[in-house]
Amino acid sequence: MLDKILNSRFWSWLFKGYGFVFLTFLYLPLGLIFVYSFNANSINMAVWTDFTFDWYLTIFGGANSQSEFDAAFTESPERIFEVVRNSAVVALCASTISTVIGTATAIALQRYNFAGKKFYQALLILPMIVPDIVLGIALLIFFVGAGFELSLLTIIIGHTTFLASYVFIVVSARLAGMDTTLEQASADLGAGPLTTFRRVTLPQIMPGVVGGFLLAFIISLDDVVITYFIAGVGSQTLPIFILAMMRRGLRPQINALAVLLLAFSFVVAAIGLYLRSRKT
Amino acid sequence: MSFLKITSAHKAYRTPEGAMVHALNDVSLDIRNNEFLTLLGPSGCGKTTLLKCISGFEDIDSGEISLEGKDLKGVPAHRRPFNTVFQNYALFPHLNIADNVGYGLDVAKVAKKKRNIRVEEALELVGLSGFGSREPNQLSGGQQQRVALARSLILRPRVLLLDEPLSALDRKMRENMQIELKLLQDSVGITFVFVTHDQEEALAMSDRIAVISDGKVQQVASPTEVYDEPANEFVANFVGTSNIFTGRIFEKQGNIVTIETANQRKVQAESDRFGIGDHVQLILRPEHLKFTPGGNGIPDNCIEGVVETCIFVGSDLHLHVDVGKGRKAVVHHRHDRGNADEKIEAGSQVTLYYSPRAAHLIKAMAN
């Protein structure tokens, strides 16, 4: 009955139309940013004047044909390089540490039974539910109270607290699908617990570990809310920096930066997908 | 000195509902060096549990497992000189066949050159030379099983534990592997502890069979003994098919006893062990029940009956014969193509007899 209705011409077109509109809403803004990042009009970027690479060049320090007006609204390549480096350091450190913690916790919770296991599991999921803003404030209060000076280190610690949860969930899913007799087989063939972990468990859960790492990396890279609270003066990350730029007006250079960030995220996601498809 | 000895082993699991499952209930077993011992029992009787306790993946709650007099308590699985062929083979999917087989040697840090030679030998032993660079999922079930075998044998264990390794194979393959395994065991001289719930497999391959049910060892004996002289009713019914008559001995002449069953049937058997007044069960295999030849020489302990069902299984006819008083007898009759007179079908009147020597007596359970 329902089948018949859904297969009718009218409904079929309606659904196709809906899908089209939905995807347009989703991707049109991204497309616009991409187009505008090549627009030479620096006053009103919604009005197309000329094609230019200048905005990209200003990021890398290659543009020279700037008016006074433009110069006031563009950031120097040195400054951009600094915040990009900050972001990279934070994302790399935070995702590495949380990958180690998240993976270890996932294995412990999967393989061992101990009192309070369920409670512990709930605690691990909690940071994903707690609103970012609450987590940000809590971290700030903690750091200030504990006498930490806000710096890249505090951002790394802050990110790790909630990124470990993401890694935990991704790796847990992978572990649940793993055949435990493989580990028994390894022990049976004379391998001690460490050797078994290195030679059997780790290769088996590697796609999960890498996936968790990449997910954590991307989340850390574009986190605004939590970072906003715990970033010190000299430790701006790229998203915070872009936010600050926006306050002074929506300038074409931001478009170019956003496109680069988007492209980078795509590359990371593509690596993740590739690794997943290669070993399952 | 005894080789692998299990003494009064107990193992209970707690189910999530809180009940206790006694997977091993006072198991004692003396496994000899170089023998092919089969653990035979229905699903859930504790066979895998026993293997896990031997290999060290599970600890027994009480009792002792010892190898050549040395208690294995506290020795972790990776330090025990036993290897296991798992029910699902458990080949490492991220390693190719050669690396799977060489895993144990790699872990033991055997020199590369020697390792490669031994891997090649092991693959040859199981008839898979040249398969080294394949992935496990590029092999058939039977081939995977042989890889698992090679992977375990390469370490030259004292005991090889095999958990229903043939259950996933089709019948033809299984029969081939049964022969191959038996030949292999003869040639490598390693003790095999082989788990199966297939009684034919157990009879075909074993030096000795340990019949297990409900976590208890019911009988340990050679295949012929288990089949011809089952220790109790469970073994009689689980290994092959049995006709069982329960009753009291009321007459004994020489070593021929006559038993009267509850519904006044009189059956005879040969026995030294039992005397007048004993409660016994008479166990008779279906192939020992024969049709009486027509004419004069009719033996005196005959059973009249009507054929109810007649199933043709190739070499034999399997008959269910209604012998009256609510009892059925199972008869396996050798299919005789040359004999044109012989015509047996449902509804045929038949007279059955057996030689008292073919009957086996056991003590009846008190009830």
Ligand SMILES: Nc1ncnc2c1ncn2[C@@H]1O[C@H](COP(=O)(O)OP(=O)(O)OP(=O)(O)O)[C@@H](O)[C@H]1O
């Ligand atoms: N981890 C466990 N927790 C609770 N009960 C268990 C556990 N492992 C096994 N059992 C129970 O112990 C009993 C024996 O199990 P076991 O695996 O030894 O049977 P098996 O003889 O190998 O059966 P199969 O022929 O089906 O493999 C079963 O009743 C099973 O339900």
Ligand SMILES: [Mg+2]
């Ligand atoms: Mg089992």
